[in-house]
C-alpha cells in the first residue's frame with residue numbers, strides 16, 4: 001500500500017454520534033485501522049480530550065465543534081459532517097486553523113422530502129388528532145376539516161436540494177407549488193416563485209421550511225409570520241429548530257389559527273436517546289413530533305457514511321479538498337511517482353513567491369503545482385520528484401514561512 005504522510009496505522013479517526021458503520025468500512029478498506037467509534041456525542045470536556053488525539057473527526061448534527069474545541073485539536077487534518085448541515089461547526093475557526101470541513105450535501109435529501117410529503121398529507125387530513133383520539137378509545141368518524149392534497153397550495157421556504165425534491169413529489173400529488181428563496185432559483189415542474197415570504201405565507205395551505213441555519217433564518221417564522229398564514233393552514237419544519245419561534249407556534253396551534261404542525265427539529269434537542277425531550281408542543285394532538293429523523297433512513301445513513309468517509313480518505317491520501325464547505329477547493333490528480341507537499345497559509349501578499357523561492361534556492365524542480373485561494377487562506381500543492389528525506393526537509397522549510405497554517409507531505 002502507498003505510504004502517505006506517515007504510516008496509515010498511526011492516523012487516528014474519531015467517529016461520533018453513531019455515524020453509519022459504512023464509514024468505518026470505508027476507512028478500513030482504505031487502510032486506516034485506528035478508528036475510535038462512539039454511539040453518542042461526547043460532553044465538551046471529553047470531546048476536547050479525544051479530539052486532541054485525532055487526525056480526523058466525524059460528527060453529525062449534535063456535536064458542537066466550537067473555536068474552543070477546535071483549539072484543542074492540534075493534530076486535526078479535517079472534519080467530516082456525516083449530514084447536510086454544517087452549522088454545528090465554527091467553519092471560520094476551522095478554516096483559519098487550516099482544517100477543511102466536508103459534508104454530504106445530497107445523501108439524505110430524498111429521505112427528508114419523503115417524510116415531508118407524508119406529513120403534508122397527514123396534516124391535511126387531520127390524522128394526528130384522529131390517531132390520538134383512537135388511542136384514547138375515542139371514535140370521531142367525520143370529514144370535517146379533512147382535505148385532499150390535490151389542488152392545495154404547498155409553500156416551500158428555501159428552494160434548495162430538499163425544497164425542490166419536495167416540490168416535485170408534491171406536484172405528483174396534484175398540489176400547486178409556490179416557493180420563496182433569497183436566491184433566484186430555476187422553478188422545477190410547474191412550481192412558481194412567490195412575491196416574497198409574506199405572499200407565500202398568505203397563499204399556502206401547507207408551509208414547509210427548508211432553509212439552513214443562518215443569522216437571517218433565525219426565528220424567521222414568529223408570531224407575525226404565523227398570523228399571516230391562512231386560518232387552519234399547517235406548518236412543517238424539518239430544517240433547523242432555530243428557524244421557528246416555538247412558543248409562538250404553540251400559541252398559534254392552541255388558538256386554532258394554525259391547524260396542525262409537523263416538527264422534526266427543535267431549538268434545544270436532547271443530547272442522546274436516553275435524555276428527556278421537553279417542548280411546548282408536547283401533548284398537542286394536532287402536532288406530529290419526530291426526534292430529528294428527517295434524514296434518518298438506513299439508505300441515507302449508509303450513503304452518507306461512504307460519501308463523507310471517502311472525502312476524508314481522499315484528502316488524507318491525495319490532498320483533494322473538492323466539495324469542502326469552508327476551504328479553497330482543489331481537485332487533484334494522483335501523484336504516482338512524485339512526493340506531494342501541501343501548504344495551507346494565510347492569504348497575504350507574497351506568499352507564493354516565498355514558497356517558490358524555497359524550491360529555486362534548493363534547486364528542486366516542481367513537477368506540478370496547484371493553487372486555490374479564498375479571501376482568508378491559500379492552499380498550495382506542489383509535486384516534486386525527490387527522496388523521502390528531502391521531501392521532509394522541504395516540508396520543514398515551508399512550515400517556517402511566516403503565515404503558514406499547516407503543512408503536510410504525501411509520499
Ligand SMILES: NC(=O)c1ccc[n+]([C@@H]2O[C@H](COP(=O)([O-])OP(=O)(O)OC[C@H]3O[C@@H](n4cnc5c(N)ncnc54)[C@H](O)[C@@H]3O)[C@@H](O)[C@H]2O)c1
Pocket residue numbers: 084085105108109112157158159160161162163180181182183210211212213214216217238239240264265292293294295296
Ligand atoms: N431534519 C433533518 O434530518 C434534516 C436533514 C437534512 C437537512 N436538514 C436541514 O435542511 C436544510 C436545507 O437542506 P438543503 O439540502 O435543501 O440545503 P440547500 O442549501 O440545498 O437549500 C437551502 C436553500 O435555502 C435558501 N435560503 C437560505 N437562506 C434563506 C432565507 N433567509 N430565506 C429564504 N431562503 C433561504 C438557499 O438559497 C437555498 O436555496 C439544511 O441546511 C439542514 O439544516 C435537516
Ligand SMILES: O=C(O)[C@H](O)COP(=O)(O)O
Pocket residue numbers: 060061062082083084085086108292293295296
Ligand atoms: O443536517 C442534516 O443532515 C440533518 O439535520 C440530519 O442530521 P443527523 O445526521 O444528526 O440526523
